[in-house]
Amino acid sequence: MRCPDPAGRPLTVADVLALPVLAGGGPRVVTGVDRVDRPVRWVHITELTDPASFLKGGELVLTTGMPLPDDAAGVRRYVGELAAVGAAALVIELVRRYHRPPDALVDACRAHGLPLVTLAKDVNFLEVTQVVHALILGNQADAMRRTQRVHEAFTALTLRGAGPEDVVRAAAEMSGRTVVLENLVHRALVCEPSGGTVEAALTGWERRSRATPPADHTEVLGPGGWLVTPVEYQGERWGRVAMLPGPPGTTAAPSFGPEDVTVLERTAMALTIARLTRSAPWERTAHRNALRDLVEQRHRSPADARARVAALGLPTDRTRFVAVLVDVPAREDTARAEARLSEELDATGHQALVGLLAPTRLGVLLALRPSRPWRQAVERLSRVALAPAPGTTVSVGSPAPDLADVARSFREAARVAEATGPGEPLPPDRSFHERSDIGLRRLLFALRDDTRIQDYAQRRLGPLLDHDARHGTDLVTTLRGYLEAAGNKTVTARLGGLSRETVYQRLRTIERLLGRDLDSGDQRTELHVALQVLDVLRGR
Structure with missing residues (x-):
């Protein structure tokens, strides 16, 4: 017996025709072969000349053909009313009155796009309704249970104060699809790929996102067929969350169902609550996570790393990267320092990631064109960091020619920081420390716990x-x-x-x-x- 798939999609005309209770009648689709994927909401047995008045749409209409009008005009009216009310299909038994479908009936069904199915053998219509209704009701009950589980899962996430990464990850796991949270300028802040890679999901993200128009409610939009919904509160919009169809990179993907809509809408609601209850903006959290993944080399591949960084707005081609570590004296200084550094980088037009790497350590990844002097950019950044918190130390790694080399640059900066004791005097020509400053005493200081x-x-x-x-x-x-x-x-x-x-x-x-x-x-x-x-x- 063919039943709805595990994703919980509705029972279709094709599904019903494949059931043994109908398959035994030798069903043949005469018209509307391309429309047998229509959902079946109910089964209706009728021998009336005007059955449409008793229908609400989505019904599979079963008839022996006895009530069909004799004249072509009456047949057209009969079919037209069924089509107008939204009947899923008309199934006629060719046993009692007809042994072949009337031409007028075939022509009318074809004209109205109504699937017409003939049965060559006698079928127990009552048994058909019992089997199909049991499946429909069971499917609806399953869908209700799955929807309830979705609500419970997101409620639990909200109650434990889950951040945007946890919420998006849960959405991807529930739907089996890639889910992405972006801000208003089309930066992909959180991406949870399902069945694919970050590279496939995020490559060319801004271009693809801008081709997908904004929506005021949950709907499928854009050339990529994304299911999108806004994330907002009291009229203030912060971004949107997108669910990508099927495995990233595929051209033909299953359509979205009601459960996908439920998951995405609950995702947006949970993200709204997380935004209201957490002090750190999404962008800052996204920078922190991207930095940590680069430093700890947690990406699945260099291509995934490039795609993620590019989706956050940093150039990756013809770019030199410089790792900077800012160690502040106390934990309470980090938030202020992080905000000041972000503001300075925005004001000067420098493209960079800024984020907390440890309780009193901030990381900055500068993305510079090879022709741009990196020491000048670091010097300005360093002075901004030193101004509000005396005792702050800024350490720099040597430039990385490629994103794959960034972890090495951060390791160098960390070694410089380890070799820099409290109150270590700055070189006369700059306000930051780099590898060339490490002499014997500073080397021994770095190794003091050995x-x-x-x-x-x-x-x-x-x-x-x-x-x-x-x-x-x-x-x-x-x-x-x-x-x-x-x-x-x-x-x-x-x-x-x-x-x-x-x-x-x-x-x-x-x-x-x-x-x-x-x-x-x-x-x-x-x-x-x-x-x-x-x-x-x-x-x-």
């Missing part, structure tokens, strides 16, 4: 530190002065306010305690590095 570095300092200087602690001496200071004087004992004595003999005596004690030869350049270098580690660990 136990191997700590062990190195302890093995090289531990005995000396222990001696000073037990005896109240300050041999470490003498060693530091000697190393900073490049092994010149006279300079060491003068800078330390000591006699040469005292310096000689202390140096011999140091050599004995450490088991080192201070005349060896290599060993002096090792001790100098160990002192640098000690300073870093003590926060000097």
